[in-house]
Amino acid sequence: MNEASTGDATRAEPAWRPVSRSRAYELVVDRIEEQIVNGALRVGDHLPPERELASWLEVSRAAVREAIRTLEAHGVVSSSVGSGKGAGTVVTALTSGALTRMLRLHVALTSFPLVDVIEARVMLERTSAALAARAASAEDLELMRSLVDAMDDPALSREEFNEFDTRFHVAIAEAAGNRLVADMTIAIRESMKHRVLAGFRGAPDWPATSEVLRGHHRGIMEAVEARRGESAADLVEEHIRYAFAHLPGFRSGGD
Amino acid sequence: MNEASTGDATRAEPAWRPVSRSRAYELVVDRIEEQIVNGALRVGDHLPPERELASWLEVSRAAVREAIRTLEAHGVVSSSVGSGKGAGTVVTALTSGALTRMLRLHVALTSFPLVDVIEARVMLERTSAALAARAASAEDLELMRSLVDAMDDPALSREEFNEFDTRFHVAIAEAAGNRLVADMTIAIRESMKHRVLAGFRGAPDWPATSEVLRGHHRGIMEAVEARRGESAADLVEEHIRYAFAHLPGFRSGGD
Numbered sequence: 001m002n003e004a005s006t007g008d009a010t011r012a013e014p015a016w017r018p019v020s021r022s023r024a025y026e027l028v029v030d031r032i033e034e035q036i037v038n039g040a041l042r043v044g045d046h047l048p049p050e051r052e053l054a055s056w057l058e059v060s061r062a063a064v065r066e067a068i069r070t071l072e073a074h075g076v077v078s079s080s081v082g083s084g085k086g087a088g089t090v091v092t093a094l095t096s097g098a099l100t101r102m103l104r105l106h107v108a109l110t111s112f113p114l115v116d117v118i119e120a121r122v123m124l125e126r127t128s129a130a131l132a133a134r135a136a137s138a139e140d141l142e143l144m145r146s147l148v149d150a151m152d153d154p155a156l157s158r159e160e161f162n163e164f165d166t167r168f169h170v171a172i173a174e175a176a177g178n179r180l181v182a183d184m185t186i187a188i189r190e191s192m193k194h195r196v197l198a199g200f201r202g203a204p205d206w207p208a209t210s211e212v213l214r215g216h217h218r219g220i221m222e223a224v225e226a227r228r229g230e231s232a233a234d235l236v237e238e239h240i241r242y243a244f245a246h247l248p249g250f251r252s253g254g255d
Numbered sequence: 256m257n258e259a260s261t262g263d264a265t266r267a268e269p270a271w272r273p274v275s276r277s278r279a280y281e282l283v284v285d286r287i288e289e290q291i292v293n294g295a296l297r298v299g300d301h302l303p304p305e306r307e308l309a310s311w312l313e314v315s316r317a318a319v320r321e322a323i324r325t326l327e328a329h330g331v332v333s334s335s336v337g338s339g340k341g342a343g344t345v346v347t348a349l350t351s352g353a354l355t356r357m358l359r360l361h362v363a364l365t366s367f368p369l370v371d372v373i374e375a376r377v378m379l380e381r382t383s384a385a386l387a388a389r390a391a392s393a394e395d396l397e398l399m400r401s402l403v404d405a406m407d408d409p410a411l412s413r414e415e416f417n418e419f420d421t422r423f424h425v426a427i428a429e430a431a432g433n434r435l436v437a438d439m440t441i442a443i444r445e446s447m448k449h450r451v452l453a454g455f456r457g458a459p460d461w462p463a464t465s466e467v468l469r470g471h472h473r474g475i476m477e478a479v480e481a482r483r484g485e486s487a488a489d490l491v492e493e494h495i496r497y498a499f500a501h502l503p504g505f506r507s508g509g510d
Contacts, residue, residue: 033356037363039449070328076364094364101288102361106354108292109331109346112435119386120435127378180367180375184439194294 024059028067031057036076036091047077047089096183103187117188118244124185125169125240126233129220131176133229140175144221147171151214154207158200161210166193168217172224172236199247209246216242279314283322286312291331291346302332302344351438358442372443373499379440380424380495381488384475386431388484395430399476402426406469409462413455416465421448423472427479427491454502464501471497 035041047053047068054061068089071077075098079089107117132140147168151161166189173185203209216239223232290296302308302323309316323344326332330353334344362372387395402423406416421444428440458464471494478487 033360037359037446037449039363043364043366073325073328074360076360091364093366094361096365096367099358099361099365102357103354104292105288105329105331106349106357107435108294109298109349110351110354111298111348112351116433116435119433120439123378123382123436131374178371178374180362180371181378184375191292194292 024063025066025070028053028057028059028063029070032067032071033076041091043091043093045091047091049088096179099180099183100187100190103184104191107188107191117192118240121185121188121192122237122240124181124188125172125236127181128173128176128178128185129224129232129236130229131178131181132172133224133227133232135177136175136224140171141221141225143171144168144175144224148214148217148221151210151217158206159197162193162197162200165196165213165217166190168221172220175224196243196247199243202248203246204248212242212246213239279318280321280325283308283312283314283318284325287322287326288331296346298346298348300346302346304343351434354435354438355442355445358439359446362443362446372447373495376440376443376447377492377495379436379443380427380491382436383428383431383433383440384479384487384491385484386433386436387427388479388482388487390432391430391479395426396476396480398426399423399430399479403469403472403476406465406472413461414452417448417452417455420451420468420472421445423476427475430479451498451502454498457503458501459503467497467501468494 032041032047041047048056050061050064050068054064057064068077068079072079075092075094077089078092136144147164150156151164151168156164169189170186173182173189176182176185200206200209216235220232220235220239223229223235287296287302296302303311305316305319305323309319312319323332323334327334330347330349332344333347391399402419405411406419406423411419424444425441428437428444431437431440455461455464471490475487475490475494478484478490
């Protein structure tokens with residue numbers, strides 16, 4: 001299963017990894033995240049004052065301050081100064097775009113085997129296509145069609161083709177009407193964008209390859225338009241597996 | 256589709272949201288993340304020196320320093336002082352545990368409609384169960400069986416039952432042999448842990464409800480053990496939909 005890797009398996013671990021992974025402020029971050037995941041702290045809630053947190057958790061106030069700065073950097077809390085009712089540190093809502101961004105970054109930096117990423121993409125895009133066949137609006141369908149039509153232009157560079165290709169897959173995910181599934185689908189498709197482009201660049205017969213991909217895209221779009229969810233899911237899976245098997249960047253596991 | 260929400264729809268947005276979302280250091284963070292997602296910066300690569308980054312991006316060195324501190328807080332880069340070959344700021348590999356943690360936090364803090372979270376969970380756990388039926392080792396099966404057996408104890412509190420229940424679903428995801436799918440499955444299952452517990456607590460006839468859940472778990476485990484992937488996937492979907500329909504915390508969309 002794991003012969004191919006998104007990382008470079010031959011490269012040694014960097015020697016300058018931090019030796020201590022559990023500094024005091026990290027433990028404070030853990031505790032606060034725990035309260036959020038448990039549902040004890042919810043969006044809009046205030047964190048306890050710095051002095052109390054420090055005393056309960058038996059750490060220094062500096063550690064609490066550092067933890068709060070870290071959580072602010074993650075967008076998990078925001079602080080405001082002053083003495084009014086709104087002053088203090090408050091748990092903030094994350095946008096769905098923040099999830100896509102974080103997930104895309106994680107997929108880029110975690111050495112998941114390439115085959116695992118492909119299988120995850122098949123799962124997500126099958127579900128997105130099936131849901132889109134049920135939920136796509138007239139505007140969604142129009143956007144998909146305009147992207148499929150745009151890819152027909154033989155003068156497109158491989159970079160431009162890749163741009164429209166990415167946007168087509170994102171459009172299906174957006175049309176699915178499930179924000180969480182869409183965010184995960186978009187993150188994984190976008191995390192593969194540069195590998196897909198490397199595959200396009202390395203394709204020995206790009207006109208022939210792009211012709212096949214254009215046919216796939218049109219077939220997926222027509223199945224979504226015809227509200228044939230199972231067929232849309234099968235076609236998108238076939239499309240992803242075709243690219244995986246035929247584009248050089250994927251085949252070799254490198255890029 | 257969207258009548259239920261994981262957030263509290265009646266609660267107003269906090270009034271103290273930051274007004275400026277694009278401070279200079281955030282733009283620097285964006286640029287660095289972009290290079291990582293594009294594959295131009297890979298694990299083990301050094302960031303350019305602070306002075307050069309500041310000059311290329313036309314920001315102050317203080318903004319670059321703040322950006323690097325933020326990325327350190329995310330675990331994306333690590334810095335080491337000194338003048339040797341390893342000194343400087345290096346892109347670091349994220350652990351797969353870090354993905355689960357971030358995703359769990361995001362699901363807790365982003366107001367995804369509950370029905371979207373349930374459908375995402377059905378998708379992920381169907382895939383995990385089907386893969387586990389193919390890939391589970393003897394040790395994986397033994398762990399699943401011991402968790403199913405542990406849930407038979409009538410003296411278990413609802414908290415203890417929930418703990419074993421969560422571990423059973425995590426065990427299936429771990430047995431699937433696809434790290435990325437497993438991380439996403441575990442994150443979403445764990446993000447629902449407190450809602451599931453609230454559902455157990457609110458169940459009007461807990462002995463009867465837990466009896467049904469025990470039967471589901473045993474059926475899923477036996478299907479995985481018998482290598483019947485499609486059947487394992489169907490049973491886990493039925494189990495999740497049963498809980499969604501019957502546990503009070505889910506039905507009302509609150510907790």
